[in-house]
Amino acid sequence: MSNRLKNKVAIITGGASGLGFAGVKLFLQEGAKVVVVDYDQKQTKKTVGPLIEAGKSVIAIQADVSKEEDWAKVVKQTLAKFGKIDILVNNAGVHVAQDVLHTNVAD
Numbered sequence: 001m002s003n004r005l006k007n008k009v010a011i012i013t014g015g016a017s018g019l020g021f022a023g024v025k026l027f028l029q030e031g032a033k034v035v036v037v038d039y040d041q042k043q044t045k046k047t048v049g050p051l052i053e054a055g056k057s058v059i060a061i062q063a064d065v066s067k068e069e070d071w072a073k074v075v076k077q078t079l080a081k082f083g084k085i086d087i088l089v090n091n092a093g094v095h096v097a098q099d100v101l102h103t104n105v106a107d
Helices: 018-029 041-047 049-053 068-082
Strands: 009-013 033-038 058-062 087-089
Touching: 009 018, 009 068, 018 033, 018 087, 033 041, 033 068, 041 049, 041 058, 049 058, 058 068
Parallel strands: 009 033, 009 087, 033 058
Antiparallel strands: none
């Protein structure tokens, strides 16, 4: 562990499985405090629960990343727990076949 992310707070969406969960583990190893955002509460409990129980600097928030009100909840809970946000990994989502300049909130 090199502590490259010491004192950093990272939000990782889709963090309960796959590449998102791999990122969660890596960020924790590098010293970050991690907020796992995922829609699937069952999977989150299965994978992230043991990290929380082990005392790792991680919290889990159930949210739908397509909803603005859920993002407000994520930001509020992250700031309440860790006081800041340094990193955002947008791992969750769906593919929209258009460029970012032509994508709107509904997409």
